[in-house]
Amino acid sequence: MATSTGIALKRTALYAAHREAGARMVEFGGWEMPVEYSGIIEEHLAVRTRAGLFDVSHMGEIEVRGPRALALLQHLTSNDVSRLKIYQAQYSALMYPQGSAVDDCVIHRLGEDHFFICVNAANTEKDFEYIRSHNPCDASEVRVRNVSAEYSQLALQGPASTTILSKVTDARLAELKYYWCCPASCCGVDGLLARTGYTGEDGFEFYFSSSESEKVWRTLLEAGQSEGLIPAGLGARNTLRLEVAYPLYGHELDAETTLLEANLGWICNFEKGPFIGRESLLEEKRQGVRKKLVGFEMAERGIARDGYSVLTESKGQGRVTSGSYAPYLKKNIGLAYIPPEDAEPGRNLEIEIRGKRVRAQQVALPFYKRPRNPKIND
Template sequence: MEALKRTPLYQEHLRLGGKMVEFGGWEMPVQYESIIEEHKVVRNVAGIFDVSHMGEISITGKDTIPFADYLVTNSVATLKNGEICYTPMCNERGGVVDDLLVYRISNKKVMLVVNASNIEKDFNWVLERAKDHDFDVSIENISNNVAQLAFQGPRAEEILRGISQVKLEDIPFYHFVYGKVNGIDCLISRTGYTGEDGFELYIDPEAAVPLWRKILEVGKPLGVKPAGLGARDLLRFEACYMLYGNELSDEISPLEAGLKWAVKLDKEFYGHKALTAQLEKGLEKRLRGIELIDKGIARHGYELYADDKKIGWVSSGMMSPSTGKRLALAYVEKGYWKIGTEVFVKIRDKFVKAKIVKTPFYRGSVKSKA
């Protein structure tokens, strides 16, 4: 069995009492003290996450922008330099190879930020797609040269401002700048995966420990703490952000996942034909929010029923601390996805009553693009 990879902060996680688990081929902290406590810290103040396991792919060259536009469903050509877009990347059937962020650095350079479990798959996919039209680009997997910290919460800007050498308030949502934080060279972006405001700091791996420690030091008087994968999953779930392998896969299209806003059918991209055909035919299933009326937690893979037949399955489900409700995201068949529709979740041998509800379940301090 292949050894698990470790981020530059591995020893820090151990020092802070992190409970380490396997995630996407990496050894990562699922929690330190408590998932609920870490969730609360991010919702109320700010928490720091080690997301150095995420992958980074650099694309440079004359055809960088047209190639990136061909690679993903969202529009890279309409981004200004210094802007970011969230986007699916599709296969020929319209299924999602991965969901990722595209950072437009210049007219001849972009950075793709991809999911940890998909780094090799995505890198090979990007290399193959470059051959489709003989694009003049250079593609490099720079994941091992980049560490990433995510500092998320309503007071993230206020806390980070004290050690930042750039004006954080001047960075709009889904934009980035190059600058220094505590004297350390960073690419600083403002996206987030928690439903709260915050920043991502891309740095040299050797700078990860000193910057991590400094943020914890300056944030300590306000209650800043490190947060693990457990809190991160709970936070993204409440905000209804996708988790690859749950809401998205090679077999699920972005249209079914409710990501039509990130699919620009007025341009050519890989998988365009399949998504156009799916839209013309009409969707057979869609991702929907569910609230359980009776007791129980709907877990990933649990089946949904209505009218004595299976009508879908749960992609993610948890007890939501922010709302006090038992919630789930689920793929639901046509005819049953209207808000308010009564459905049943099969939990072991019981059918638990639930209803289709609006998403997102929770909206925090996250900025708007408007």
């Protein structure tokens, strides 16, 4: 399989296992990835009610180490990295001066001077070059490495995740809180286990040597069989993240969209000191944003899709960034950028679907919030 430009697509170490499991493969971010196995709806519901296992080895990993590593990341990212304790993780963004994101990422602190950053597949090279080109130090002070090829990443997501994982790891899962990580052996393979995810459910992401991929994949699927664990593809990953309104780079985020416009003010720490994009964001706070990300539900028959035009009540123009049928909510939902003065739950929108204006209503985000589980301390 090749892209339209003729560049060969990359494959994860689990390519053969996906084909064997009957996956439909698609191009995503330069990779040939499983989009679905048994069907997006079934996989989506499995993650909301039981558990799903995702191969997310296409995600990039960048390691930043050395005495000046913290200072470099404080300069490049929007959130306050200094607040991370060892083995804590943080959602953040690599920043452009205009207040937009080079990429959104999860930073794991593995030591005082050691950071492990999970980035988007399609942005990995760009991020690596961006970090490297902004590193004023020599290798003795900060070393930046793109270690993506060394790692596989599996995401075990859903309410049964803990029960399943506890069968194949000695890590103390009850003590691993949301957005913390620890070195752990899972399925007999050493790696980094993080209580993170992109689905809105409880779950784990495990980073480990790609040479052990099949062993971990098969062992986990077998361990989870009695809990109803099934493999899940990028199709369900997308509908799951959309129900919880998590942004996807290239849709809700890009070089032209600021973090404030994307409702990501909560990952901007203005007190930590200077960082790239801080001045633009502060100016935007004073002036107000030019557009705002809102959620909507279709009020009439029709599904809004990425790129469709939006018209607000006051005839303001907007654009859909993500839209789909939401399998758990059983509604047609979407995210769109619209003029900020029109952004308010309850107000109507019109989505232009193939030349026809179809009514939608703004709703508060997220669309879905998982029921609180008293066993998890987040």
